[in-house]
Amino acid sequence: MEPKENGxxxxxxxxxxxxxxxxxxxxxLYQFTMAYAYWKAGKHNERSVFDLYFRKNPFGGEYTVFxxxxxxxxxxxxxxxxxxxxxxxxxxxxxSEEAFCDYLxxxxxxDVEVYAIPEGSVVFPKVPLMRVEGPVGVVQLLETPFLNLVNFASLVATNAARHRFVAGKSKSLLEFGARRAQGPDGAISASKYCYLGGFDATSNVAAGKLFGIPLRGTHSHAYVSSFMSTDEIVDKVLRSADGKTTCEDFVSHVQTWLKKIQYSPSLSGIFSETNQSELAAFTSYALAFPKTFLALVDTYDVMKSGIPNFCAVALxxxxxxYKALGIRLDSxxxxxxxxxxxxxxxxxxxELxxxxxxxxxxxxxxxxxxxxIDALNKQGHEVDAFGIGTYLVTCYSQAALGCVFKLVEINNxxxxxxxxDVTKVSIPCKKRSYRLYGKEGYPLVDIMTGENEPPPKVGERLLCRHPFNESKRAYVVPQRVEELLKCYWRGSADEAREELPPLKEIRERCIKQLENMRPDHMRRLNPTPYKVWFSPTNMFFGFLS
Amino acid sequence: MEPKENGxxxxxxxxxxxxxxxxxxxxxLYQFTMAYAYWKAGKHNERSVFDLYFRKNPFGGEYTVFxxxxxxxxxxxxxxxxxxxxxxxxxxxxxSEEAFCDYLxxxxxxDVEVYAIPEGSVVFPKVPLMRVEGPVGVVQLLETPFLNLVNFASLVATNAARHRFVAGKSKSLLEFGARRAQGPDGAISASKYCYLGGFDATSNVAAGKLFGIPLRGTHSHAYVSSFMSTDEIVDKVLRSADGKTTCEDFVSHVQTWLKKIQYSPSLSGIFSETNQSELAAFTSYALAFPKTFLALVDTYDVMKSGIPNFCAVALxxxxxxYKALGIRLDSxxxxxxxxxxxxxxxxxxxELxxxxxxxxxxxxxxxxxxxxIDALNKQGHEVDAFGIGTYLVTCYSQAALGCVFKLVEINNxxxxxxxxDVTKVSIPCKKRSYRLYGKEGYPLVDIMTGENEPPPKVGERLLCRHPFNESKRAYVVPQRVEELLKCYWRGSADEAREELPPLKEIRERCIKQLENMRPDHMRRLNPTPYKVWFSPTNMFFGFLS
Incomplete structure (x- = not known):
């Protein structure tokens, strides 16, 4: 048996x-027409190198999450x-000739190799996120699926990271987008990649099951308005949390508390009669979920009905x-x-x-x-958790990331x-790229070099230059050098390659990398662009000038 | 055997x-927490009626495709x-109690019934697109999936219809969005619903296979730049279309034509040397697809290289x-x-x-x-077919439609x-809706009535009123009355119900309905809102005032 099969x-x-x-x-379709034309011309096995990258950070920002x-x-x-x-x-x-089917x-x-920046990394324009090498016939067939799988994933993860940035570390961020997402896996992948980008939980049960993302959800307005009055509640019995006592009429108990609140000195006068349909819904919901009671309080009137009703049930x-969890405001x-x-x-x-x-x-x-959220911060608020849907999962403020997949080398x-448009010129040659870190520990610059150039060295002064503007040059003395592209595929699952880490680890990498960026790159207004430069000796310039 | 199983x-x-x-x-998740709470309260089988509708047309327009x-x-x-x-x-x-699992x-x-407007119809805000009736426990579980399946589908179909409107009926519209779409079925469903909304073809092979949508595609810039020179072309033989003759050296034949074009009186001086890598790519592609030759002509310089090279190959x-099909311009x-x-x-x-x-x-x-496209129209262009990707499939100018699913009745x-916000108030009661047509054959108004009100009659004067503004009233004498909601599900696939027509028929309905709208509702700038009113006798007003 051959070693590979054995393997x-x-x-x-x-x-x-x-x-x-x-x-x-x-x-x-053109990937298949090209595959046929390559095959027909006998070129299908020519060794090609493609770079997958984007040209501009989304959302007016200066960073992207891969x-x-x-x-x-x-x-x-x-x-x-x-x-x-x-x-x-x-x-x-x-x-087309029948023999092409045999080829397919x-x-x-x-025969394909894939080098990539680890998923969850903070990345920048023009630096290859993935370098795909292999026979041109098959690598072309990876272009559309790879772009499809990376574009939205990176876009929505970046959107999540930006929402986290504005909400702050202490808030819970919940993704609630399933109903408004662009189709079923628009929803499921938004849930996955929002979690990756720093969200805490999702409402999407399928995503919870597939990816182990924590789930959140309580009830809707329809639940509240489906009740008429507390008379509807037949089973009024509540067993205490420790199982030792039983409340035979929880409904009356809630009503007693409602009166107590109403007549307590500081609360008296804030509300009079609360909505009975809402009170019935809350009471009933609490009987179903006494341990995790959280109520949507805005079906009728938040301060005159929702909050007092909630407090009565919680008390x-x-x-x-049982400790009630809290409330949700939706308008x-x-x-x-x-x-x-x-x-x-x-x-x-x-008072009580x-x-x-x-x-x-x-x-x-x-x-x-x-x-x-930024406006809420400026006004001052007491929100602990944000449930975010439409704008997050559809990336409403910019619905697409423009990753491209460009041929940079064929047959060496x-x-x-x-x-x-100079920004659309592709950067030729198989390349390596490095992230150079400064004294404070922040990344300073990503540089691209030719495949065979010596890597930048810690503590050694390196001249970098701007990709499209020769006059822009700068010296960097890196305190740490990180090679960005790592091998994720070398022809089979058994060949030496980076592991695919669990989503939780990818998420942790993402959060850590975001926290480790120099703050001026991250701010919402007028962020400083992060530098993406070249080593000055490298071979691209012959093509670019 | 029970009749139903038999059935x-x-x-x-x-x-x-x-x-x-x-x-x-x-x-x-909250659909399941509610299902549990309904079940726990013994309410899960209460008969409920939910309306699925949207509140505002997308893209600043006055119509939507369902x-x-x-x-x-x-x-x-x-x-x-x-x-x-x-x-x-x-x-x-x-x-949760174990018995709930038995319920699930x-x-x-x-026990569910679904009434809906036929797919592919032109629809308007507030009018229910679907009315879903059944036990509240199960109907709640349909909310999120239905919204997910309708929201993006309707949004992208509408976007396609709008692109068709501006491009005009005579142009070919090709959907090219797979790489930039929001995930895999963001791509596949965009292809489906763009076709429904009036596109002619897609580049997406999976969508072509799943839905029978015509496919289009030729080659990319990478194909062009993968060639160095015509020396690479080994097999230069081309058999004629009728199979009777053979060109032994198609490459030289192309080169002869290139010289002829170059020295023809009116074309002389337009270009000198064309790019040889491009010429090789076109020639090779033509050898692979002599019947359907279409070339991407902007890899180097459209007028100085791409067009002359294309013409040489086409001639x-x-x-x-063989008749060449044409060219594609991508920049x-x-x-x-x-x-x-x-x-x-x-x-x-x-000349030739x-x-x-x-x-x-x-x-x-x-x-x-x-x-x-509007700008191109104003400048004057000679484009026959538009390939549209990112902006179409991600609905970039408005990435979400806000369909909602609201409880309008429970236990009668x-x-x-x-x-x-008055526009967010839901319209209670189980209702019917009708589209009333005027003398010119255009739809005039959609009206909603109570379930048991008599339907509007052809030729009879009917007073309609605005849903939220009592002073707005108008008389209509319909020349044709169309009931909008039809039964698509009554508990099983065997019960009497509307058929699900093939995609092509849905597309035809859509195109026909769009063409039959009064033009002022359809224009891009300041379109006239289509009227959505109530019958004046109906029972909603008791709730609304």
């Missing part, structure tokens, strides 16, 4: 992509066209050893309402002597985004894509 | 959703939680009975370049006496959207969601 028998298996629709047919790598490797490791798919492709290429049938990624639960002036709610809770704590009641969690939702010959 | 044995089967990730877990219904019905018809899914849900609901295990949509093909001033290219083709036709050469198809791509009791 793969004993060896590792990389699962397929999360979405079973990710097959080699998730591709632009995500989607794991899905690319899963796709690549399982790349195989089925007979049915091959038949379909043949029918799409009228006049034998096609896999055993009633408290008598039986109105969130800054004002969160402060009023906090005051109310603190007054209850003080319930320690900790003032610390009730206030969750806010309702079309939140970077701008609205550098290739370049020219353009009248 | 389903003999009966119809509705396939599951296109994306196998669409399961009951593609849901917000799409996504088929996927909703496919989901619903196959709604079933697996044991593994039930275990996961139980673990998400700490403290038995859950299906055999050489012509000698052997630069598309209006100017398309006109210059057209001039060049017409000059070739005239090649009938029809001037009619070569010019395809344009490169970040096109409604605005850029009307329910309303109040809000300080």
């Amino acid at each position: 793969s028998e004993l060896g590792q298996i990389i699962d397929g992509p999360t979405n079973p629709m990710v097959t080699p047919l998730l591709n632009d 995500a989607g790598l794991e899905e690319c490797i899963k796709f690549l490791a399982n790349f195989k066209l089925s007979d049915e798919e091959i038949d379909f492709v043949r029918d799409c290429l009228p006049g 049938r034998g096609l896999d990624c055993s 009633a639960l408290n008598d039986f050893g 109105g002036d969130l800054a004002y309402l969160s402060r009023e709610a906090r005051n109310f809770f603190c007054t209850v704590e003080r 002597k319930v320690p900790g009641f003032g610390k009730m969690v206030v969750t806010a939702s309702n079309d939140l985004n970077e701008e609205t 010959q550098p290739r370049i894509k020219l353009s009248e | 389903s044995e003999l009966g119809q089967i509705i396939d599951g959703p296109t994306n196998p990730m669409v399961t009951p877990l593609l849901n917000d 799409a996504g219904l088929e996927e909703c019905i496919k989901f619903l018809a196959n709604f079933k939680l697996s044991d593994e899914e039930i275990d996961f849900v139980r673990d998400c609901l700490p403290g 295990r038995g859950l299906d949509c055999s 050489a093909l012509n000698d052997f009975g 630069g001033d598309l209006a100017y370049l398309s006109r210059e290219a057209r001039n060049f083709f017409c000059t070739v036709e005239r 006496k090649v009938p029809g050469f001037g009619k070569m198809v010019v395809t344009a791509s490169n970040d096109l959207n409604e605005e850029t 009791q009307p329910r309303i969601k109040l809000s300080e």
Whole structure:
């Protein structure tokens, strides 16, 4: 038996992509027409090198979070066209020769190598996120799926990181976007990559199951309005948290508390009659989830009904050893309402002597985004957790990242894509790239060098130059040098390569890298661009000048 | 054997959703917490009515294309939680009773009814696109998946329709968005719904295979730059279209034509040396696809290299009975370049006496959207086909549609969601809706009535009123009355219901409906809002005033 087969028998298996629709047919037709033309010209096995990179950071910022790598490797490791798919492709290429089908049938990624920056890294324009090498026929067939898998993943992870930045480290960030996302895996992958980018939890059950992301959710307005009155509640019994006592009529107990709140000195006059349908819904919900009671308080009137009703139920639960979690606000002036709610809770704590009641969690939702959270911060608010949907998961303020996949070398010959727009000129040659760190520990510059140039050395002065402006040069003395591209695929799952870490580790890398950036690169307004330069000796300049 | 089982044995089967990730877990957690709370309160089987609708047309327009219904019905018809899914849900609901799992295990949509406007219809704010009736426990579990399946589908179909409107009926519209879409089925569903909204073809092979959408694609810049010179072309033989003759050296034949063009009186001086790598790529591509030769002409210089090289290859093909299709422009001033290219083709036709050469198809791509196509129209262009990607498939100018799913009735009791924002107040009661047509055949107004009100009658004067402004009233004498909601699901695939038509028919309905709208509703700038009113006698007003 051949060593390789042996290896793969004993060896590792990389699962397929999360979405079973990710097959080699998730591709632009022209990748197949080109594959045929390469094959017909006998060029299909020419060794090519492609760089996957983007040209501009999204959202007006100066950084991007790289995500989607794991899905690319899963796709690549399982790349195989089925007979049915091959038949379909043949029918799409009228006049193609039958022998091309044999070529497609034998096609896999055993001659492909993928070098990539680790997923969850903070990355910058023009630096290759992935370098894909291999026979041009098959590598072209990776272009569309790789771009598809990286573009949205990186975009939404970056969006999540930006929301985290504005909300601050101490807040809980919950992704609530499933209903407004761009299709089913727009939702599922948004949940995954928002978590990667620093969110704490999602409402999306499928994403929770697939990726182990913590789940959050309570009830909607419909639940509240589905109740008419507390008379509907048939089973009024609540067993205490310690199981020792039983409240036979929890409904009356709640009503007693409602009256106590109403007539307590500092709260008297704030509200009169609360909405009974809402009170019934809260009471019923508390009977179902006494340990995790969290109520949506804005179906009728937050301060005149929702908050007093919530407090009555929470105080009633408290008598039986249960701590309510808090409230959610989904409309109105969130800054004002969160402060009023906090005051109310603190007054209850003080007046009714319930320690900790003032610390009730206030969750806010309702079309939140970077701008609205920033505005809330400026107004002053008492929100502990933000539930963010539409703007986060659809990347509403910029719905696409423009990653491209450019041929930079074929048969050891550098290739370049020219353009009248200098920012669209591709950077030829197989390259390496390094992140150089300064004394304070911040990254200073990413530099690209030719494949065979000596790497930058710690403590040695290095002249770097701007890619498209010869007059811009600078000396850097790196305190730490990190090579960015690591090997993630070398023909099979068994060859030496970087492991695909679990999502949690990717998330930790992301959070750590974001925290380690110099603050002026990260700020929302007029951030400083991070430098992406070249080593001055390298070979690109012959092509660029 | 029970009649129902019998029925389903003999009966119809509705396939599951296109994306196998669409399961009951593609849901917000709160739908399950509510399901538990309803069940715990014994309310889970209360008959509820929910309306699915949106509040505002997207893209600053005054119309929307409804799409996504088929996927909703496919989901619903196959709604079933697996044991593994039930275990996961139980673990998400700490403290839940084991009997709830039995309830989930038995859950299906055999008590659910769905009334909907046919997919592909032109629709307007506030009018229910779908009315879903059934036990509140299960209907709540449809909310998130239905919204997810309808929101993006309708948004992107509308975006496609708007692109068609600005491009005009005579142009070919090609969807090229797979690489920039929001994830894998962001791509696949964009392809589907852009076709529905009036596009002609897609580049997305998977979508072509799944939905029978015509496919388009040729080659990329990488293909062009992968060639060094025509010396690389080993197999230079071209068999003529009729199979009767053979060109032994097609490469030389192309080069002969290139010289002829260069020295023809009217073209002389336009270009000198063309790029040889490009010429090699075109020649090689033509050898692979002599019947469907279409070249990307902007890798180096459109007028000095791309167009002359293309013409040389096209003329050489012509000698052997093949008609080249045309060119694609992917950068630069598309209006100017398309006109210059057209001039060049017409000059070739005239000077070199090649009938029809001037009619070569010019395809344009490169970040096109409604605005850029409108600008091209104003400048004057010679583009025949537009390839549109990023802006189309991500709905860049508005990345989300805000469909909502609101409880309007439970146990025959009307329910309303109040809000300080009057446009967010839900319209209570189970309702019917009608589209009334005027003399010219245009739709005049959509009106909503109570479930049991008599329908509007052709030729009878009807007083309609504005939903939120009592003073706005108008008389309409409909020439045609169309009831909008039709039954698509009544508990099983075998019950009487509307068929799910093939995509092509849905597309035809859409195109026909768009063409039948009064033009002032459709224009890009300051379109007239279409009227959505109430019958004056109906019962909503008691709730609203």
